[in-house]
Amino acid sequence: MTRSSTDGDTDFTPTELDRSATFYVAGHRGLVGSAIVRKLEAEGFTNIVGQTSSELDLKDRDAVFAYVKKVRPTYLALAAAKVGGIMANSTYPVDFLSDNIRIQVNVLDAAREHGVKRLIFLGSSCIYPKFAKQPIDEDSLLTGHLESTNDAYAIAKIAGIMHVQAVRRQYGLPWISAMPTNLYGPNDNFSPHGSHVLPALIRRYDEATRNGSDSVTNWGTGSPRREFLHVDDLASAVLHLLEHYDGPQQVNVGTGSDVTIKEIADIIANVVGYTGKTRWDSSKPDGTPQKLLDVHKLGESGWAARISLEEGLRSTVDWYRAHADELRQ
Ligand SMILES: NC(=O)C1=CN([C@@H]2O[C@H](COP(=O)(O)OP(=O)(O)OC[C@H]3O[C@@H](n4cnc5c(N)ncnc54)[C@H](OP(=O)(O)O)[C@@H]3O)[C@@H](O)[C@H]2O)C=CC1
Ligand SMILES: C[C@H]1O[C@H](OP(=O)(O)OP(=O)(O)OC[C@H]2O[C@@H](n3cnc4c(=O)[nH]c(N)nc43)[C@H](O)[C@@H]2O)[C@@H](O)[C@@H](O)C1=O
Numbered sequence: 602m603t604r605s606s607t608d609g610d611t612d613f614t615p616t617e618l619d620r621s622a623t624f625y626v627a628g629h630r631g632l633v634g635s636a637i638v639r640k641l642e643a644e645g646f647t648n649i650v651g652q653t654s655s656e657l658d659l660k661d662r663d664a665v666f667a668y669v670k671k672v673r674p675t676y677l678a679l680a681a682a683k684v685g686g687i688m689a690n691s692t693y694p695v696d697f698l699s700d701n702i703r704i705q706v707n708v709l710d711a712a713r714e715h716g717v718k719r720l721i722f723l724g725s726s727c728i729y730p731k732f733a734k735q736p737i738d739e740d741s742l743l744t745g746h747l748e749s750t751n752d753a754y755a756i757a758k759i760a761g762i763m764h765v766q767a768v769r770r771q772y773g774l775p776w777i778s779a780m781p782t783n784l785y786g787p788n789d790n791f792s793p794h795g796s797h798v799l800p801a802l803i804r805r806y807d808e809a810t811r812n813g814s815d816s817v818t819n820w821g822t823g824s825p826r827r828e829f830l831h832v833d834d835l836a837s838a839v840l841h842l843l844e845h846y847d848g849p850q851q852v853n854v855g856t857g858s859d860v861t862i863k864e865i866a867d868i869i870a871n872v873v874g875y876t877g878k879t880r881w882d883s884s885k886p887d888g889t890p891q892k893l894l895d896v897h898k899l900g901e902s903g904w905a906a907r908i909s910l911e912e913g914l915r916s917t918v919d920w921y922r923a924h925a926d927e928l929r930q
Contacts, residue, residue: 609766611773611847613847615775617844618676620644620646621647623674625650625669625674625677625717626677627677627681628651628680630651631680632784632787633836634678634680634681635788636787636832637678640833659707662703665707666711669711669712676720677708678720678721679705679722682705685697686798686801690750690751691749694754697753698756709764717774719777719843721839722761722776722778722779725755725780726828726853727892728747728780730745730746731748733745737894738853739852739853739895742759748888748889751888762778765777765778766849777842777847778851779851779852781855783797783798785831785832786833786917787832798827799914799917803873803917803921806866806870809875810873815878817877817880818879820882821885822883823862824887825887825891826861828855828860829913830855831908831917834856834906838899838906841904842899845903852898853895853898855894855906857893857894859892863881868910872915
């Protein structure tokens with residue numbers, strides 16, 4: 602950010618979290634939040650709390666303060682946000698800016714007022730400049746122009762990083778931020794227009810296979826490169842960071858390798874069993890040409906991704922097929 606990456610250092614030493622303390626997962630039904638809940642349950646946490654958006658609208662400041670006061674969480678993972686793929690982001694920039702700023706400010710202010718001990722804020726790799734040097738390291742933040750298809754969302758996420766750093770400086774609370782690369786897995790959004798590329802292609806190729814179609818059309822040119830991380834790996838990294846990392850600078854979370862959209866399309870077609878043609882609609886946006894995170898900082902803290910793309914895709918396709926009827930409604 603505008604200050605050095607060590608400004609906001611605390612004297613806190615990360616340690617194992619208390620498995621019986623209250624852990625609030627904001628966004629516990631989403632792709633990321635549900636994976637964090639699975640991980641915490643598997644690790645023996647006994648007091649995980651969360652609310653759906655219809656039970657608690659995080660844009661409602663008074664309601665957020667009342668909820669945090671009532672449950673008094675010791676730990677908090679902020680995985681609630683307005684999220685979507687390239688088309689949703691570029692069509693509804695006001696919603697992505699306004700909803701996300703409001704959700705973040707309300708949750709972070711309430712957590713600060715009630716002294717949440719450890720908090721992790723989740724941003725996204727789109728915070729980095731469109732033409733950042735690859736792989737993108739954490740120091741690239743605010744060194745160039747953003748990608749126009751998601752600049753409004755990115756600015757909201759950058760404000761979240763700054764909010765966490767400001768709390769560290771002004772209140773000395775050891776809160777942290779993680780920046781995941783493109784994620785996938787169970788409970789993803791599979792809607793044809795709003796989703797990210799990976800669930801969109803799983804659905805498209807699966808439907809083409811079921812319908813016996815011999816051609817599908819994907820968006821853009823297929824040449825952009827993306828890095829894909831299974832969400833169960835992300836959840837493992839979130840707990841790892843809470844137990845092993847403290848510092849003001851955001852930490853990248855990824856696998857360290859990327860593929861072109863054409864390559865991922867071929868892999869998905871193969872996993873799904875689709876044998877027809879694939880066409881590309883270059884009137885649709887490509888977005889940023891490459892987004893590959895430098896994950897040295899996370900690696901130095903002792904964590905690496907474990908789930909291979911092939912393995913993660915197979916289990917996600919299985920999950921999608923088991924839930925396809927309800928997802929299509
Ligand atoms: N998906 C991805 O590829 C990536 C995601 N991330 C980050 O991870 C985080 C989670 O994303 P992801 O899990 O994919 O998103 P999802 O859309 O799957 O889940 C978002 C969650 O936020 C909740 N939510 C949204 N708006 C509100 C609101 N107004 N009040 C209360 N809850 C709300 C939803 O609750 P409900 O279900 O009850 O409506 C939902 O559980 C985000 O911060 C995102 O930026 C970062 C990099 C990549
Ligand atoms: C996580 C990240 O996600 C978004 O950025 P993105 O990486 O560009 O997102 P995406 O997954 O939607 O697309 C990746 C690539 O894939 C191509 N593509 C082909 N066919 C389909 C298709 O059918 N759907 C979609 N969505 N993309 C397609 C598409 O044209 C593009 O070249 C932002 O929301 C951003 O804010 C953010 O944080």
